[in-house]
Amino acid sequence: MEWNIFSRSCPSRTSLAQIANKWTAMIVISLVPGPARFGELHTRIEGISKKVLTDTLRSLERDGMLIRDDGCYALTELGRTLEEPLKALQVWAESHIEDVLDNRDRYDSAADEAILAGIPRAS
Amino acid sequence: MEWNIFSRSCPSRTSLAQIANKWTAMIVISLVPGPARFGELHTRIEGISKKVLTDTLRSLERDGMLIRDDGCYALTELGRTLEEPLKALQVWAESHIEDVLDNRDRYDSAADEAILAGIPRAS
DNA sequence: GATGCTGGTTACGTTGAGGTAACCGAATGC
DNA sequence: GCATTCGGTTACCTCAACGTAACCAGCATC
Numbered sequence: 001m002e003w004n005i006f007s008r009s010c011p012s013r014t015s016l017a018q019i020a021n022k023w024t025a026m027i028v029i030s031l032v033p034g035p036a037r038f039g040e041l042h043t044r045i046e047g048i049s050k051k052v053l054t055d056t057l058r059s060l061e062r063d064g065m066l067i068r069d070d071g072c073y074a075l076t077e078l079g080r081t082l083e084e085p086l087k088a089l090q091v092w093a094e095s096h097i098e099d100v101l102d103n104r105d106r107y108d109s110a111a112d113e114a115i116l117a118g119i120p121r122a123s
Numbered sequence: 124m125e126w127n128i129f130s131r132s133c134p135s136r137t138s139l140a141q142i143a144n145k146w147t148a149m150i151v152i153s154l155v156p157g158p159a160r161f162g163e164l165h166t167r168i169e170g171i172s173k174k175v176l177t178d179t180l181r182s183l184e185r186d187g188m189l190i191r192d193d194g195c196y197a198l199t200e201l202g203r204t205l206e207e208p209l210k211a212l213q214v215w216a217e218s219h220i221e222d223v224l225d226n227r228d229r230y231d232s233a234a235d236e237a238i239l240a241g242i243p244r245a246s
Numbered sequence: 247g248a249t250g251c252t253g254g255t256t257a258c259g260t261t262g263a264g265g266t267a268a269c270c271g272a273a274t275g276c
Numbered sequence: 277g278c279a280t281t282c283g284g285t286t287a288c289c290t291c292a293a294c295g296t297a298a299c300c301a302g303c304a305t306c
Binding site (some may be wrong): 024062 | 124127128129130132134135136138139142143144145147148149151152167168169170171178184185186187200201204205207208212213215216217218219220221222225226227229230231232235
Binding site (some may be wrong): 054 | 286
């Protein structure tokens with residue numbers, strides 16, 4: 001079978017949606033060093049609510065990326081194959097953020113100037 | 124400066140949220156072979172609406188990952204550094220989807236059986 | 247100058263993701 | 277027995293993401 005994320009209703013797109021997700025990335029990365037308890041994850045991933053944490057954990061458990069044993073979560077073999085790609089996203093985000101912040105500033109101030117100059121719309 | 128996606132209000136988390144996104148992934152991957160026009164992207168990425176496509180393109184342009192030249196979009200140097208990590212997500216999603224689908228089936232039917240057996244709740 | 251195509255924008259409605267806070271059962275401590 | 281912690285669940289609400297459809301300016305075509 002040819003799976004293709006660009007195809008409107010290919011199941012692989014739902015899988016992409018699951019892994020291309022900041023909470024998924026943070027949970028998986030948090031579990032790389034070893035299993036962790038619910039409370040530990042809740043502390044490490046600052047700002048995540050208990051609801052979202054449980055929802056995301058259940059969803060990852062359903063897809064077979066982690067297993068739960070009485071409040072203790074561990075990556076499965078499948079989950080471990082996500083370590084490298086998701087870690088790469090973390091590294092990218094942290095190492096290029098200054099660039100990105102600069103670009104945003106430039107973009108926003110250019111937009112402001114265009115408004116002040118009375119240019120009605122980009123063409 | 125120490126950027127850290129796990130820190131509640133670190134800007135790098137907003138950057139992670141932007142790149143850990145299915146539309147971002149599909150757009151960037153679509154632009155790897157070379158610049159493309161709006162209509163081409165709209166066709167290649169099946170099921171994306173014009174609104175979401177324009178919104179996502181503007182957002183990526185703002186962050187400096189692509190540039191627009193009269194309806195033609197091209198990755199910047201920064202955007203090209205995303206090629207590898209995002210391509211990895213596509214490959215993962217497409218190559219592990221059968222596994223994931225099996226896991227979902229197993230999880231869902233186990234849940235059904237638990238209900239039929241009268242087990243009130245997982246503990 | 248009407249018709250159509252491209253690359254959008256706008257207004258509007260729906261859905262889903264996510265936050266908050268209260269609650270709860272089981273285990274542990276005093 | 278009572279309070280506390282842990283690992284959730286539940287109800288409720290908000291807001292951002294997304295879809296739909298109509299509209300529009302610029303340009304080319306005939």
